[in-house]
Amino acid sequence: MASAPSLTEAALRRALLEREAAGLRRLRRLVDGPQGPEVVVEGRRLLAFCSNDYLGLAADPRLAEAAARALRRHGTGSGASHLVSGHMRPHHELEEALADFTGRARALVFSTGYMANLGVVGALAGRGDTVVEDRLNHASLLDAARLAGARLRRYPHADAAAAARLLARAQGRRLLVTDGVFSMDGDVAPLAALAETARAHGAWLVVDDAHGLGVVGPGGRGSLEAAGLDAAAAPVLVGTLGKAFGTFGAFVAGSEALVETLIQQARSYIYTTALPPAVAEAAREAVRIAAAEPWRRERLRGLVARFRAGAAALGLPLAPSGTPIQPLIVGEAEAAVRLSRALEARGIWVPAIRPPTVPPGRARLRITLSAAHDEAHVARLLEALAEAWRGCGGG
Template sequence: MSFDLQSRLAERRAAHLYRQRPLLDSPQGPEVVVDGQPLLAFCSNDYLGLANHPEVIRALQRGAEQWGVGGGASHLVIGHSGPHHALEEALAEFTGRPRALLFSTGYMANLAAVTALVGQGDTVLEDRLNHASLLDAGLLSGARFSRYLHNDAASLASRLEKATGNTLVVTDGVFSMDGDLADLPNLCTVAKAKGAWVMVDDAHGFGPLGANGGGIVEQFGLGLDDVQVLVGTLGKAFGTAGAFVAGSEELIETLIQFARPYIYTTSQPPAVACATLKSLELLRSEGWRREHLARLIARFREGAEAIGLALMDSPTPIQPILIGDSERAMKLSALLKARGILVGAIRPPTVPAGSARLRVTLSAAHSEAQLERLLEALAACWPEVRDA
């Protein structure tokens, strides 16, 4: 008996679900070179345009000169360098929490937090549309795992009635494929009434949301009492790499002692932490980036609705155009690419069957003229897909 990998791959191709990696031949930015072709890109999560910022680059270079390249070991052995510690302190201050803990990736941060907090005899309740890393964490924890209806506090309340042991409610802050916001005030109220903790992965909220870029928790005016576990990633609006968990002194010490993805992983390069300290400074001080981004979002929604495109309820830089059929979504993406514009088609299993879409993501680095170019291309290409 052998693994029939060929058949699995053939089935995925036939269903228009086969994925291929575009080869980026340039730095991140609105104008990129992909597979040798110059393109105007609307598919990066570099929401504030910091991934190729000259000051962030210089901070990385200086960090490498002072601290070398590799982390060398796990944080608990000899891999916890001065820049890592300084970044944790800065992130704690930024989020208004006593402590923050640095991770090498967002996937690891989510696995670490959930599996360290709940296990056999406990309960983890998750939004149906949560990111794959959160769902995997819930399943791997060994706790009783259940998913409530998307953004539905009543559905969560009914599941909380059946919860046993320590109960953790887990949600994205901004849902990465729909761009909508978690109804945190109501979810937190329901959870608090049952003594459950709330964990929010605000990977896509930090930077674009909140008066100071502090994300969805800042936007809703919630505190440590409401959201006990706050996760953020650094590879999106921060423009660098890695992730963090912010919370109480006891939470962070618990993760250091019990979170296997933290304990058994080499630390990120210290120079990356140096770069992130600079990008955090820019995120906080240059509010014009959020203001410009908000104007682009409003203009895109106005223009897309005028074309007759089906948008989703998103006030964020993530602006999905709902197509439905995977083949038609791929066709629209290809037509845009032929006009020099790159927008990724998102298909099942990343999104539910029948909800294939183009996921437009906007950045503060985009100009108004570049956005108009996207709208003009959509106006030209959409009838060909709509009427097919």
């Protein structure tokens, strides 16, 4: 009988070496100074195309000033969870601003998007219920269904007809769950078809628009706004504050009954300390700016169009995406790492995204654009990509 693998230091080291050999070891790079188009990475200034700071707000002095004022007024810590004594005025005002921004009755602030997804799925589904999800949904949405103890059924990417077939066989309460903008692909879910599918099968549609809010849609209200869908079509909207809103945290927006249910039942809301109040104040300033400065979205759209036209002229196989997430699919993990290194040698920072974050054979450079970039930055990126792609055997 084979002996059970034992947990030893040597076994951990061996597994790490195997990862390394397969080009799958994940490394953290040390950044000095603020986020922005140029960042200092381990002492070297690089032009970065990898953050989710789509509107260029992460280092905006108005957010820092809002946080500084709140630090002086409210201190650093919230001291407790929301349900004990940690629900402070900055959290409450942020929730009101988010409800207003998303056009929903209420919003509830969570500490992270990961926790918002665990909380909302766990509060709405459990044993005996069915959660139907896109195969490429964010890991937190897939983990949420597993942790809830619900039946998790996954459909091929963006295939609303397949989702309908799974819902037709579903038992218990039904949730249909999708990213709005897919985090590693940049494409937008077929939301109108999914909303119709959910309606036809008595399911609730949950849309995690972490990468769409602030960016997509004429007013930046996200992929639901772009699809012309209201709260009746998609009763649960999840958003994050650490991406376009340049700060940290997340929220669920929806009806009065939904938010009150989450306050009673979302374990990742109940059993954790509330956000630092200064972060909530900075996020509220970001929401105000996202609504008041549409030029940021216009500039971003111009940069995306300029990048795609340049990449097409170079014959680069970009995935179809109209959002600031512009993946260049490379294939094998080692090849993606080589291309990323070749870009870095030319002063450009785009880390390789490898399995299990993306499916095997679909390793990529996830290139992201920001309103903080300008045309000259995009031109530098294209020039470096042209050389690095040829040097790595592409094209």
